[in-house]
Amino acid sequence: MPFVDLQGRLGINIDKWILAHSSEQPYKRAARCHAFEKEWIECSHGIGKIRAKNECKLEFEDFYECMHREKTNKRQYEIRTQRDKLVKEGSYTPPPQHSGKDEMRP
């Protein structure tokens, strides 16, 4: 029920732990995007969906990017294709660590 905080009144936690990654997790292990999710939830809490969509755009985009890494992966793909193009033209040779010739040091 929306305005009756039943679980809060009874002091129990039936399903709040499922609803968000930022809730209490077993063994206190934080989710990967815990910070972004927390920011977004705090930003968009209690102001309704339409206002949240307008006002919390940055937090939401950061959260989405953290979860799916679309922009990151796209950027990495462009770098990789450009590097392959340059190698094919012959104007760039990858350094030894990128051609598998160096030993992995910590």
Add this chain to the structure above:
Amino acid sequence: MASAKVKQDMPPPGGYGPVQYKRNLPTRGPSGYAMFGIGIGVMVFGYWRIVKWNRERRRLLIEDLEARIALLPLLQAESDRRTLRLMRENLEEEAVIMKDVPGWKVGENMFHTERWVAPTLDELYNLRLREELIQKKFDFLKYM
């Protein structure tokens, strides 16, 4: 045919001995209760041994975990140095590779925030060999 002395196969004088025809099922060995007792006794002994050894194994496991906990700062520091080294190399290579691409910002942050965001494995191993990424991700490299 009278009593001519013919050699025949006759019973021994005095007849044969007594023939055993009654059943002979002697009760021997442990009784039922005794067998149950022995079985349960062996089981209980086995359980007790296993319980003791399992407790010892738990102590040994805790010792291993404590050793890992003691080493954690070192391992974390090594891992952090590694991450930073890979990021630095990627940044420098990106500056070299993308210098002819118009409108490219080297080391551009994909997030709106200025906080440190832990890089993903794909990001760190982007320019390295694919096998290294697979080995790091899945910890084995048999089916490619």
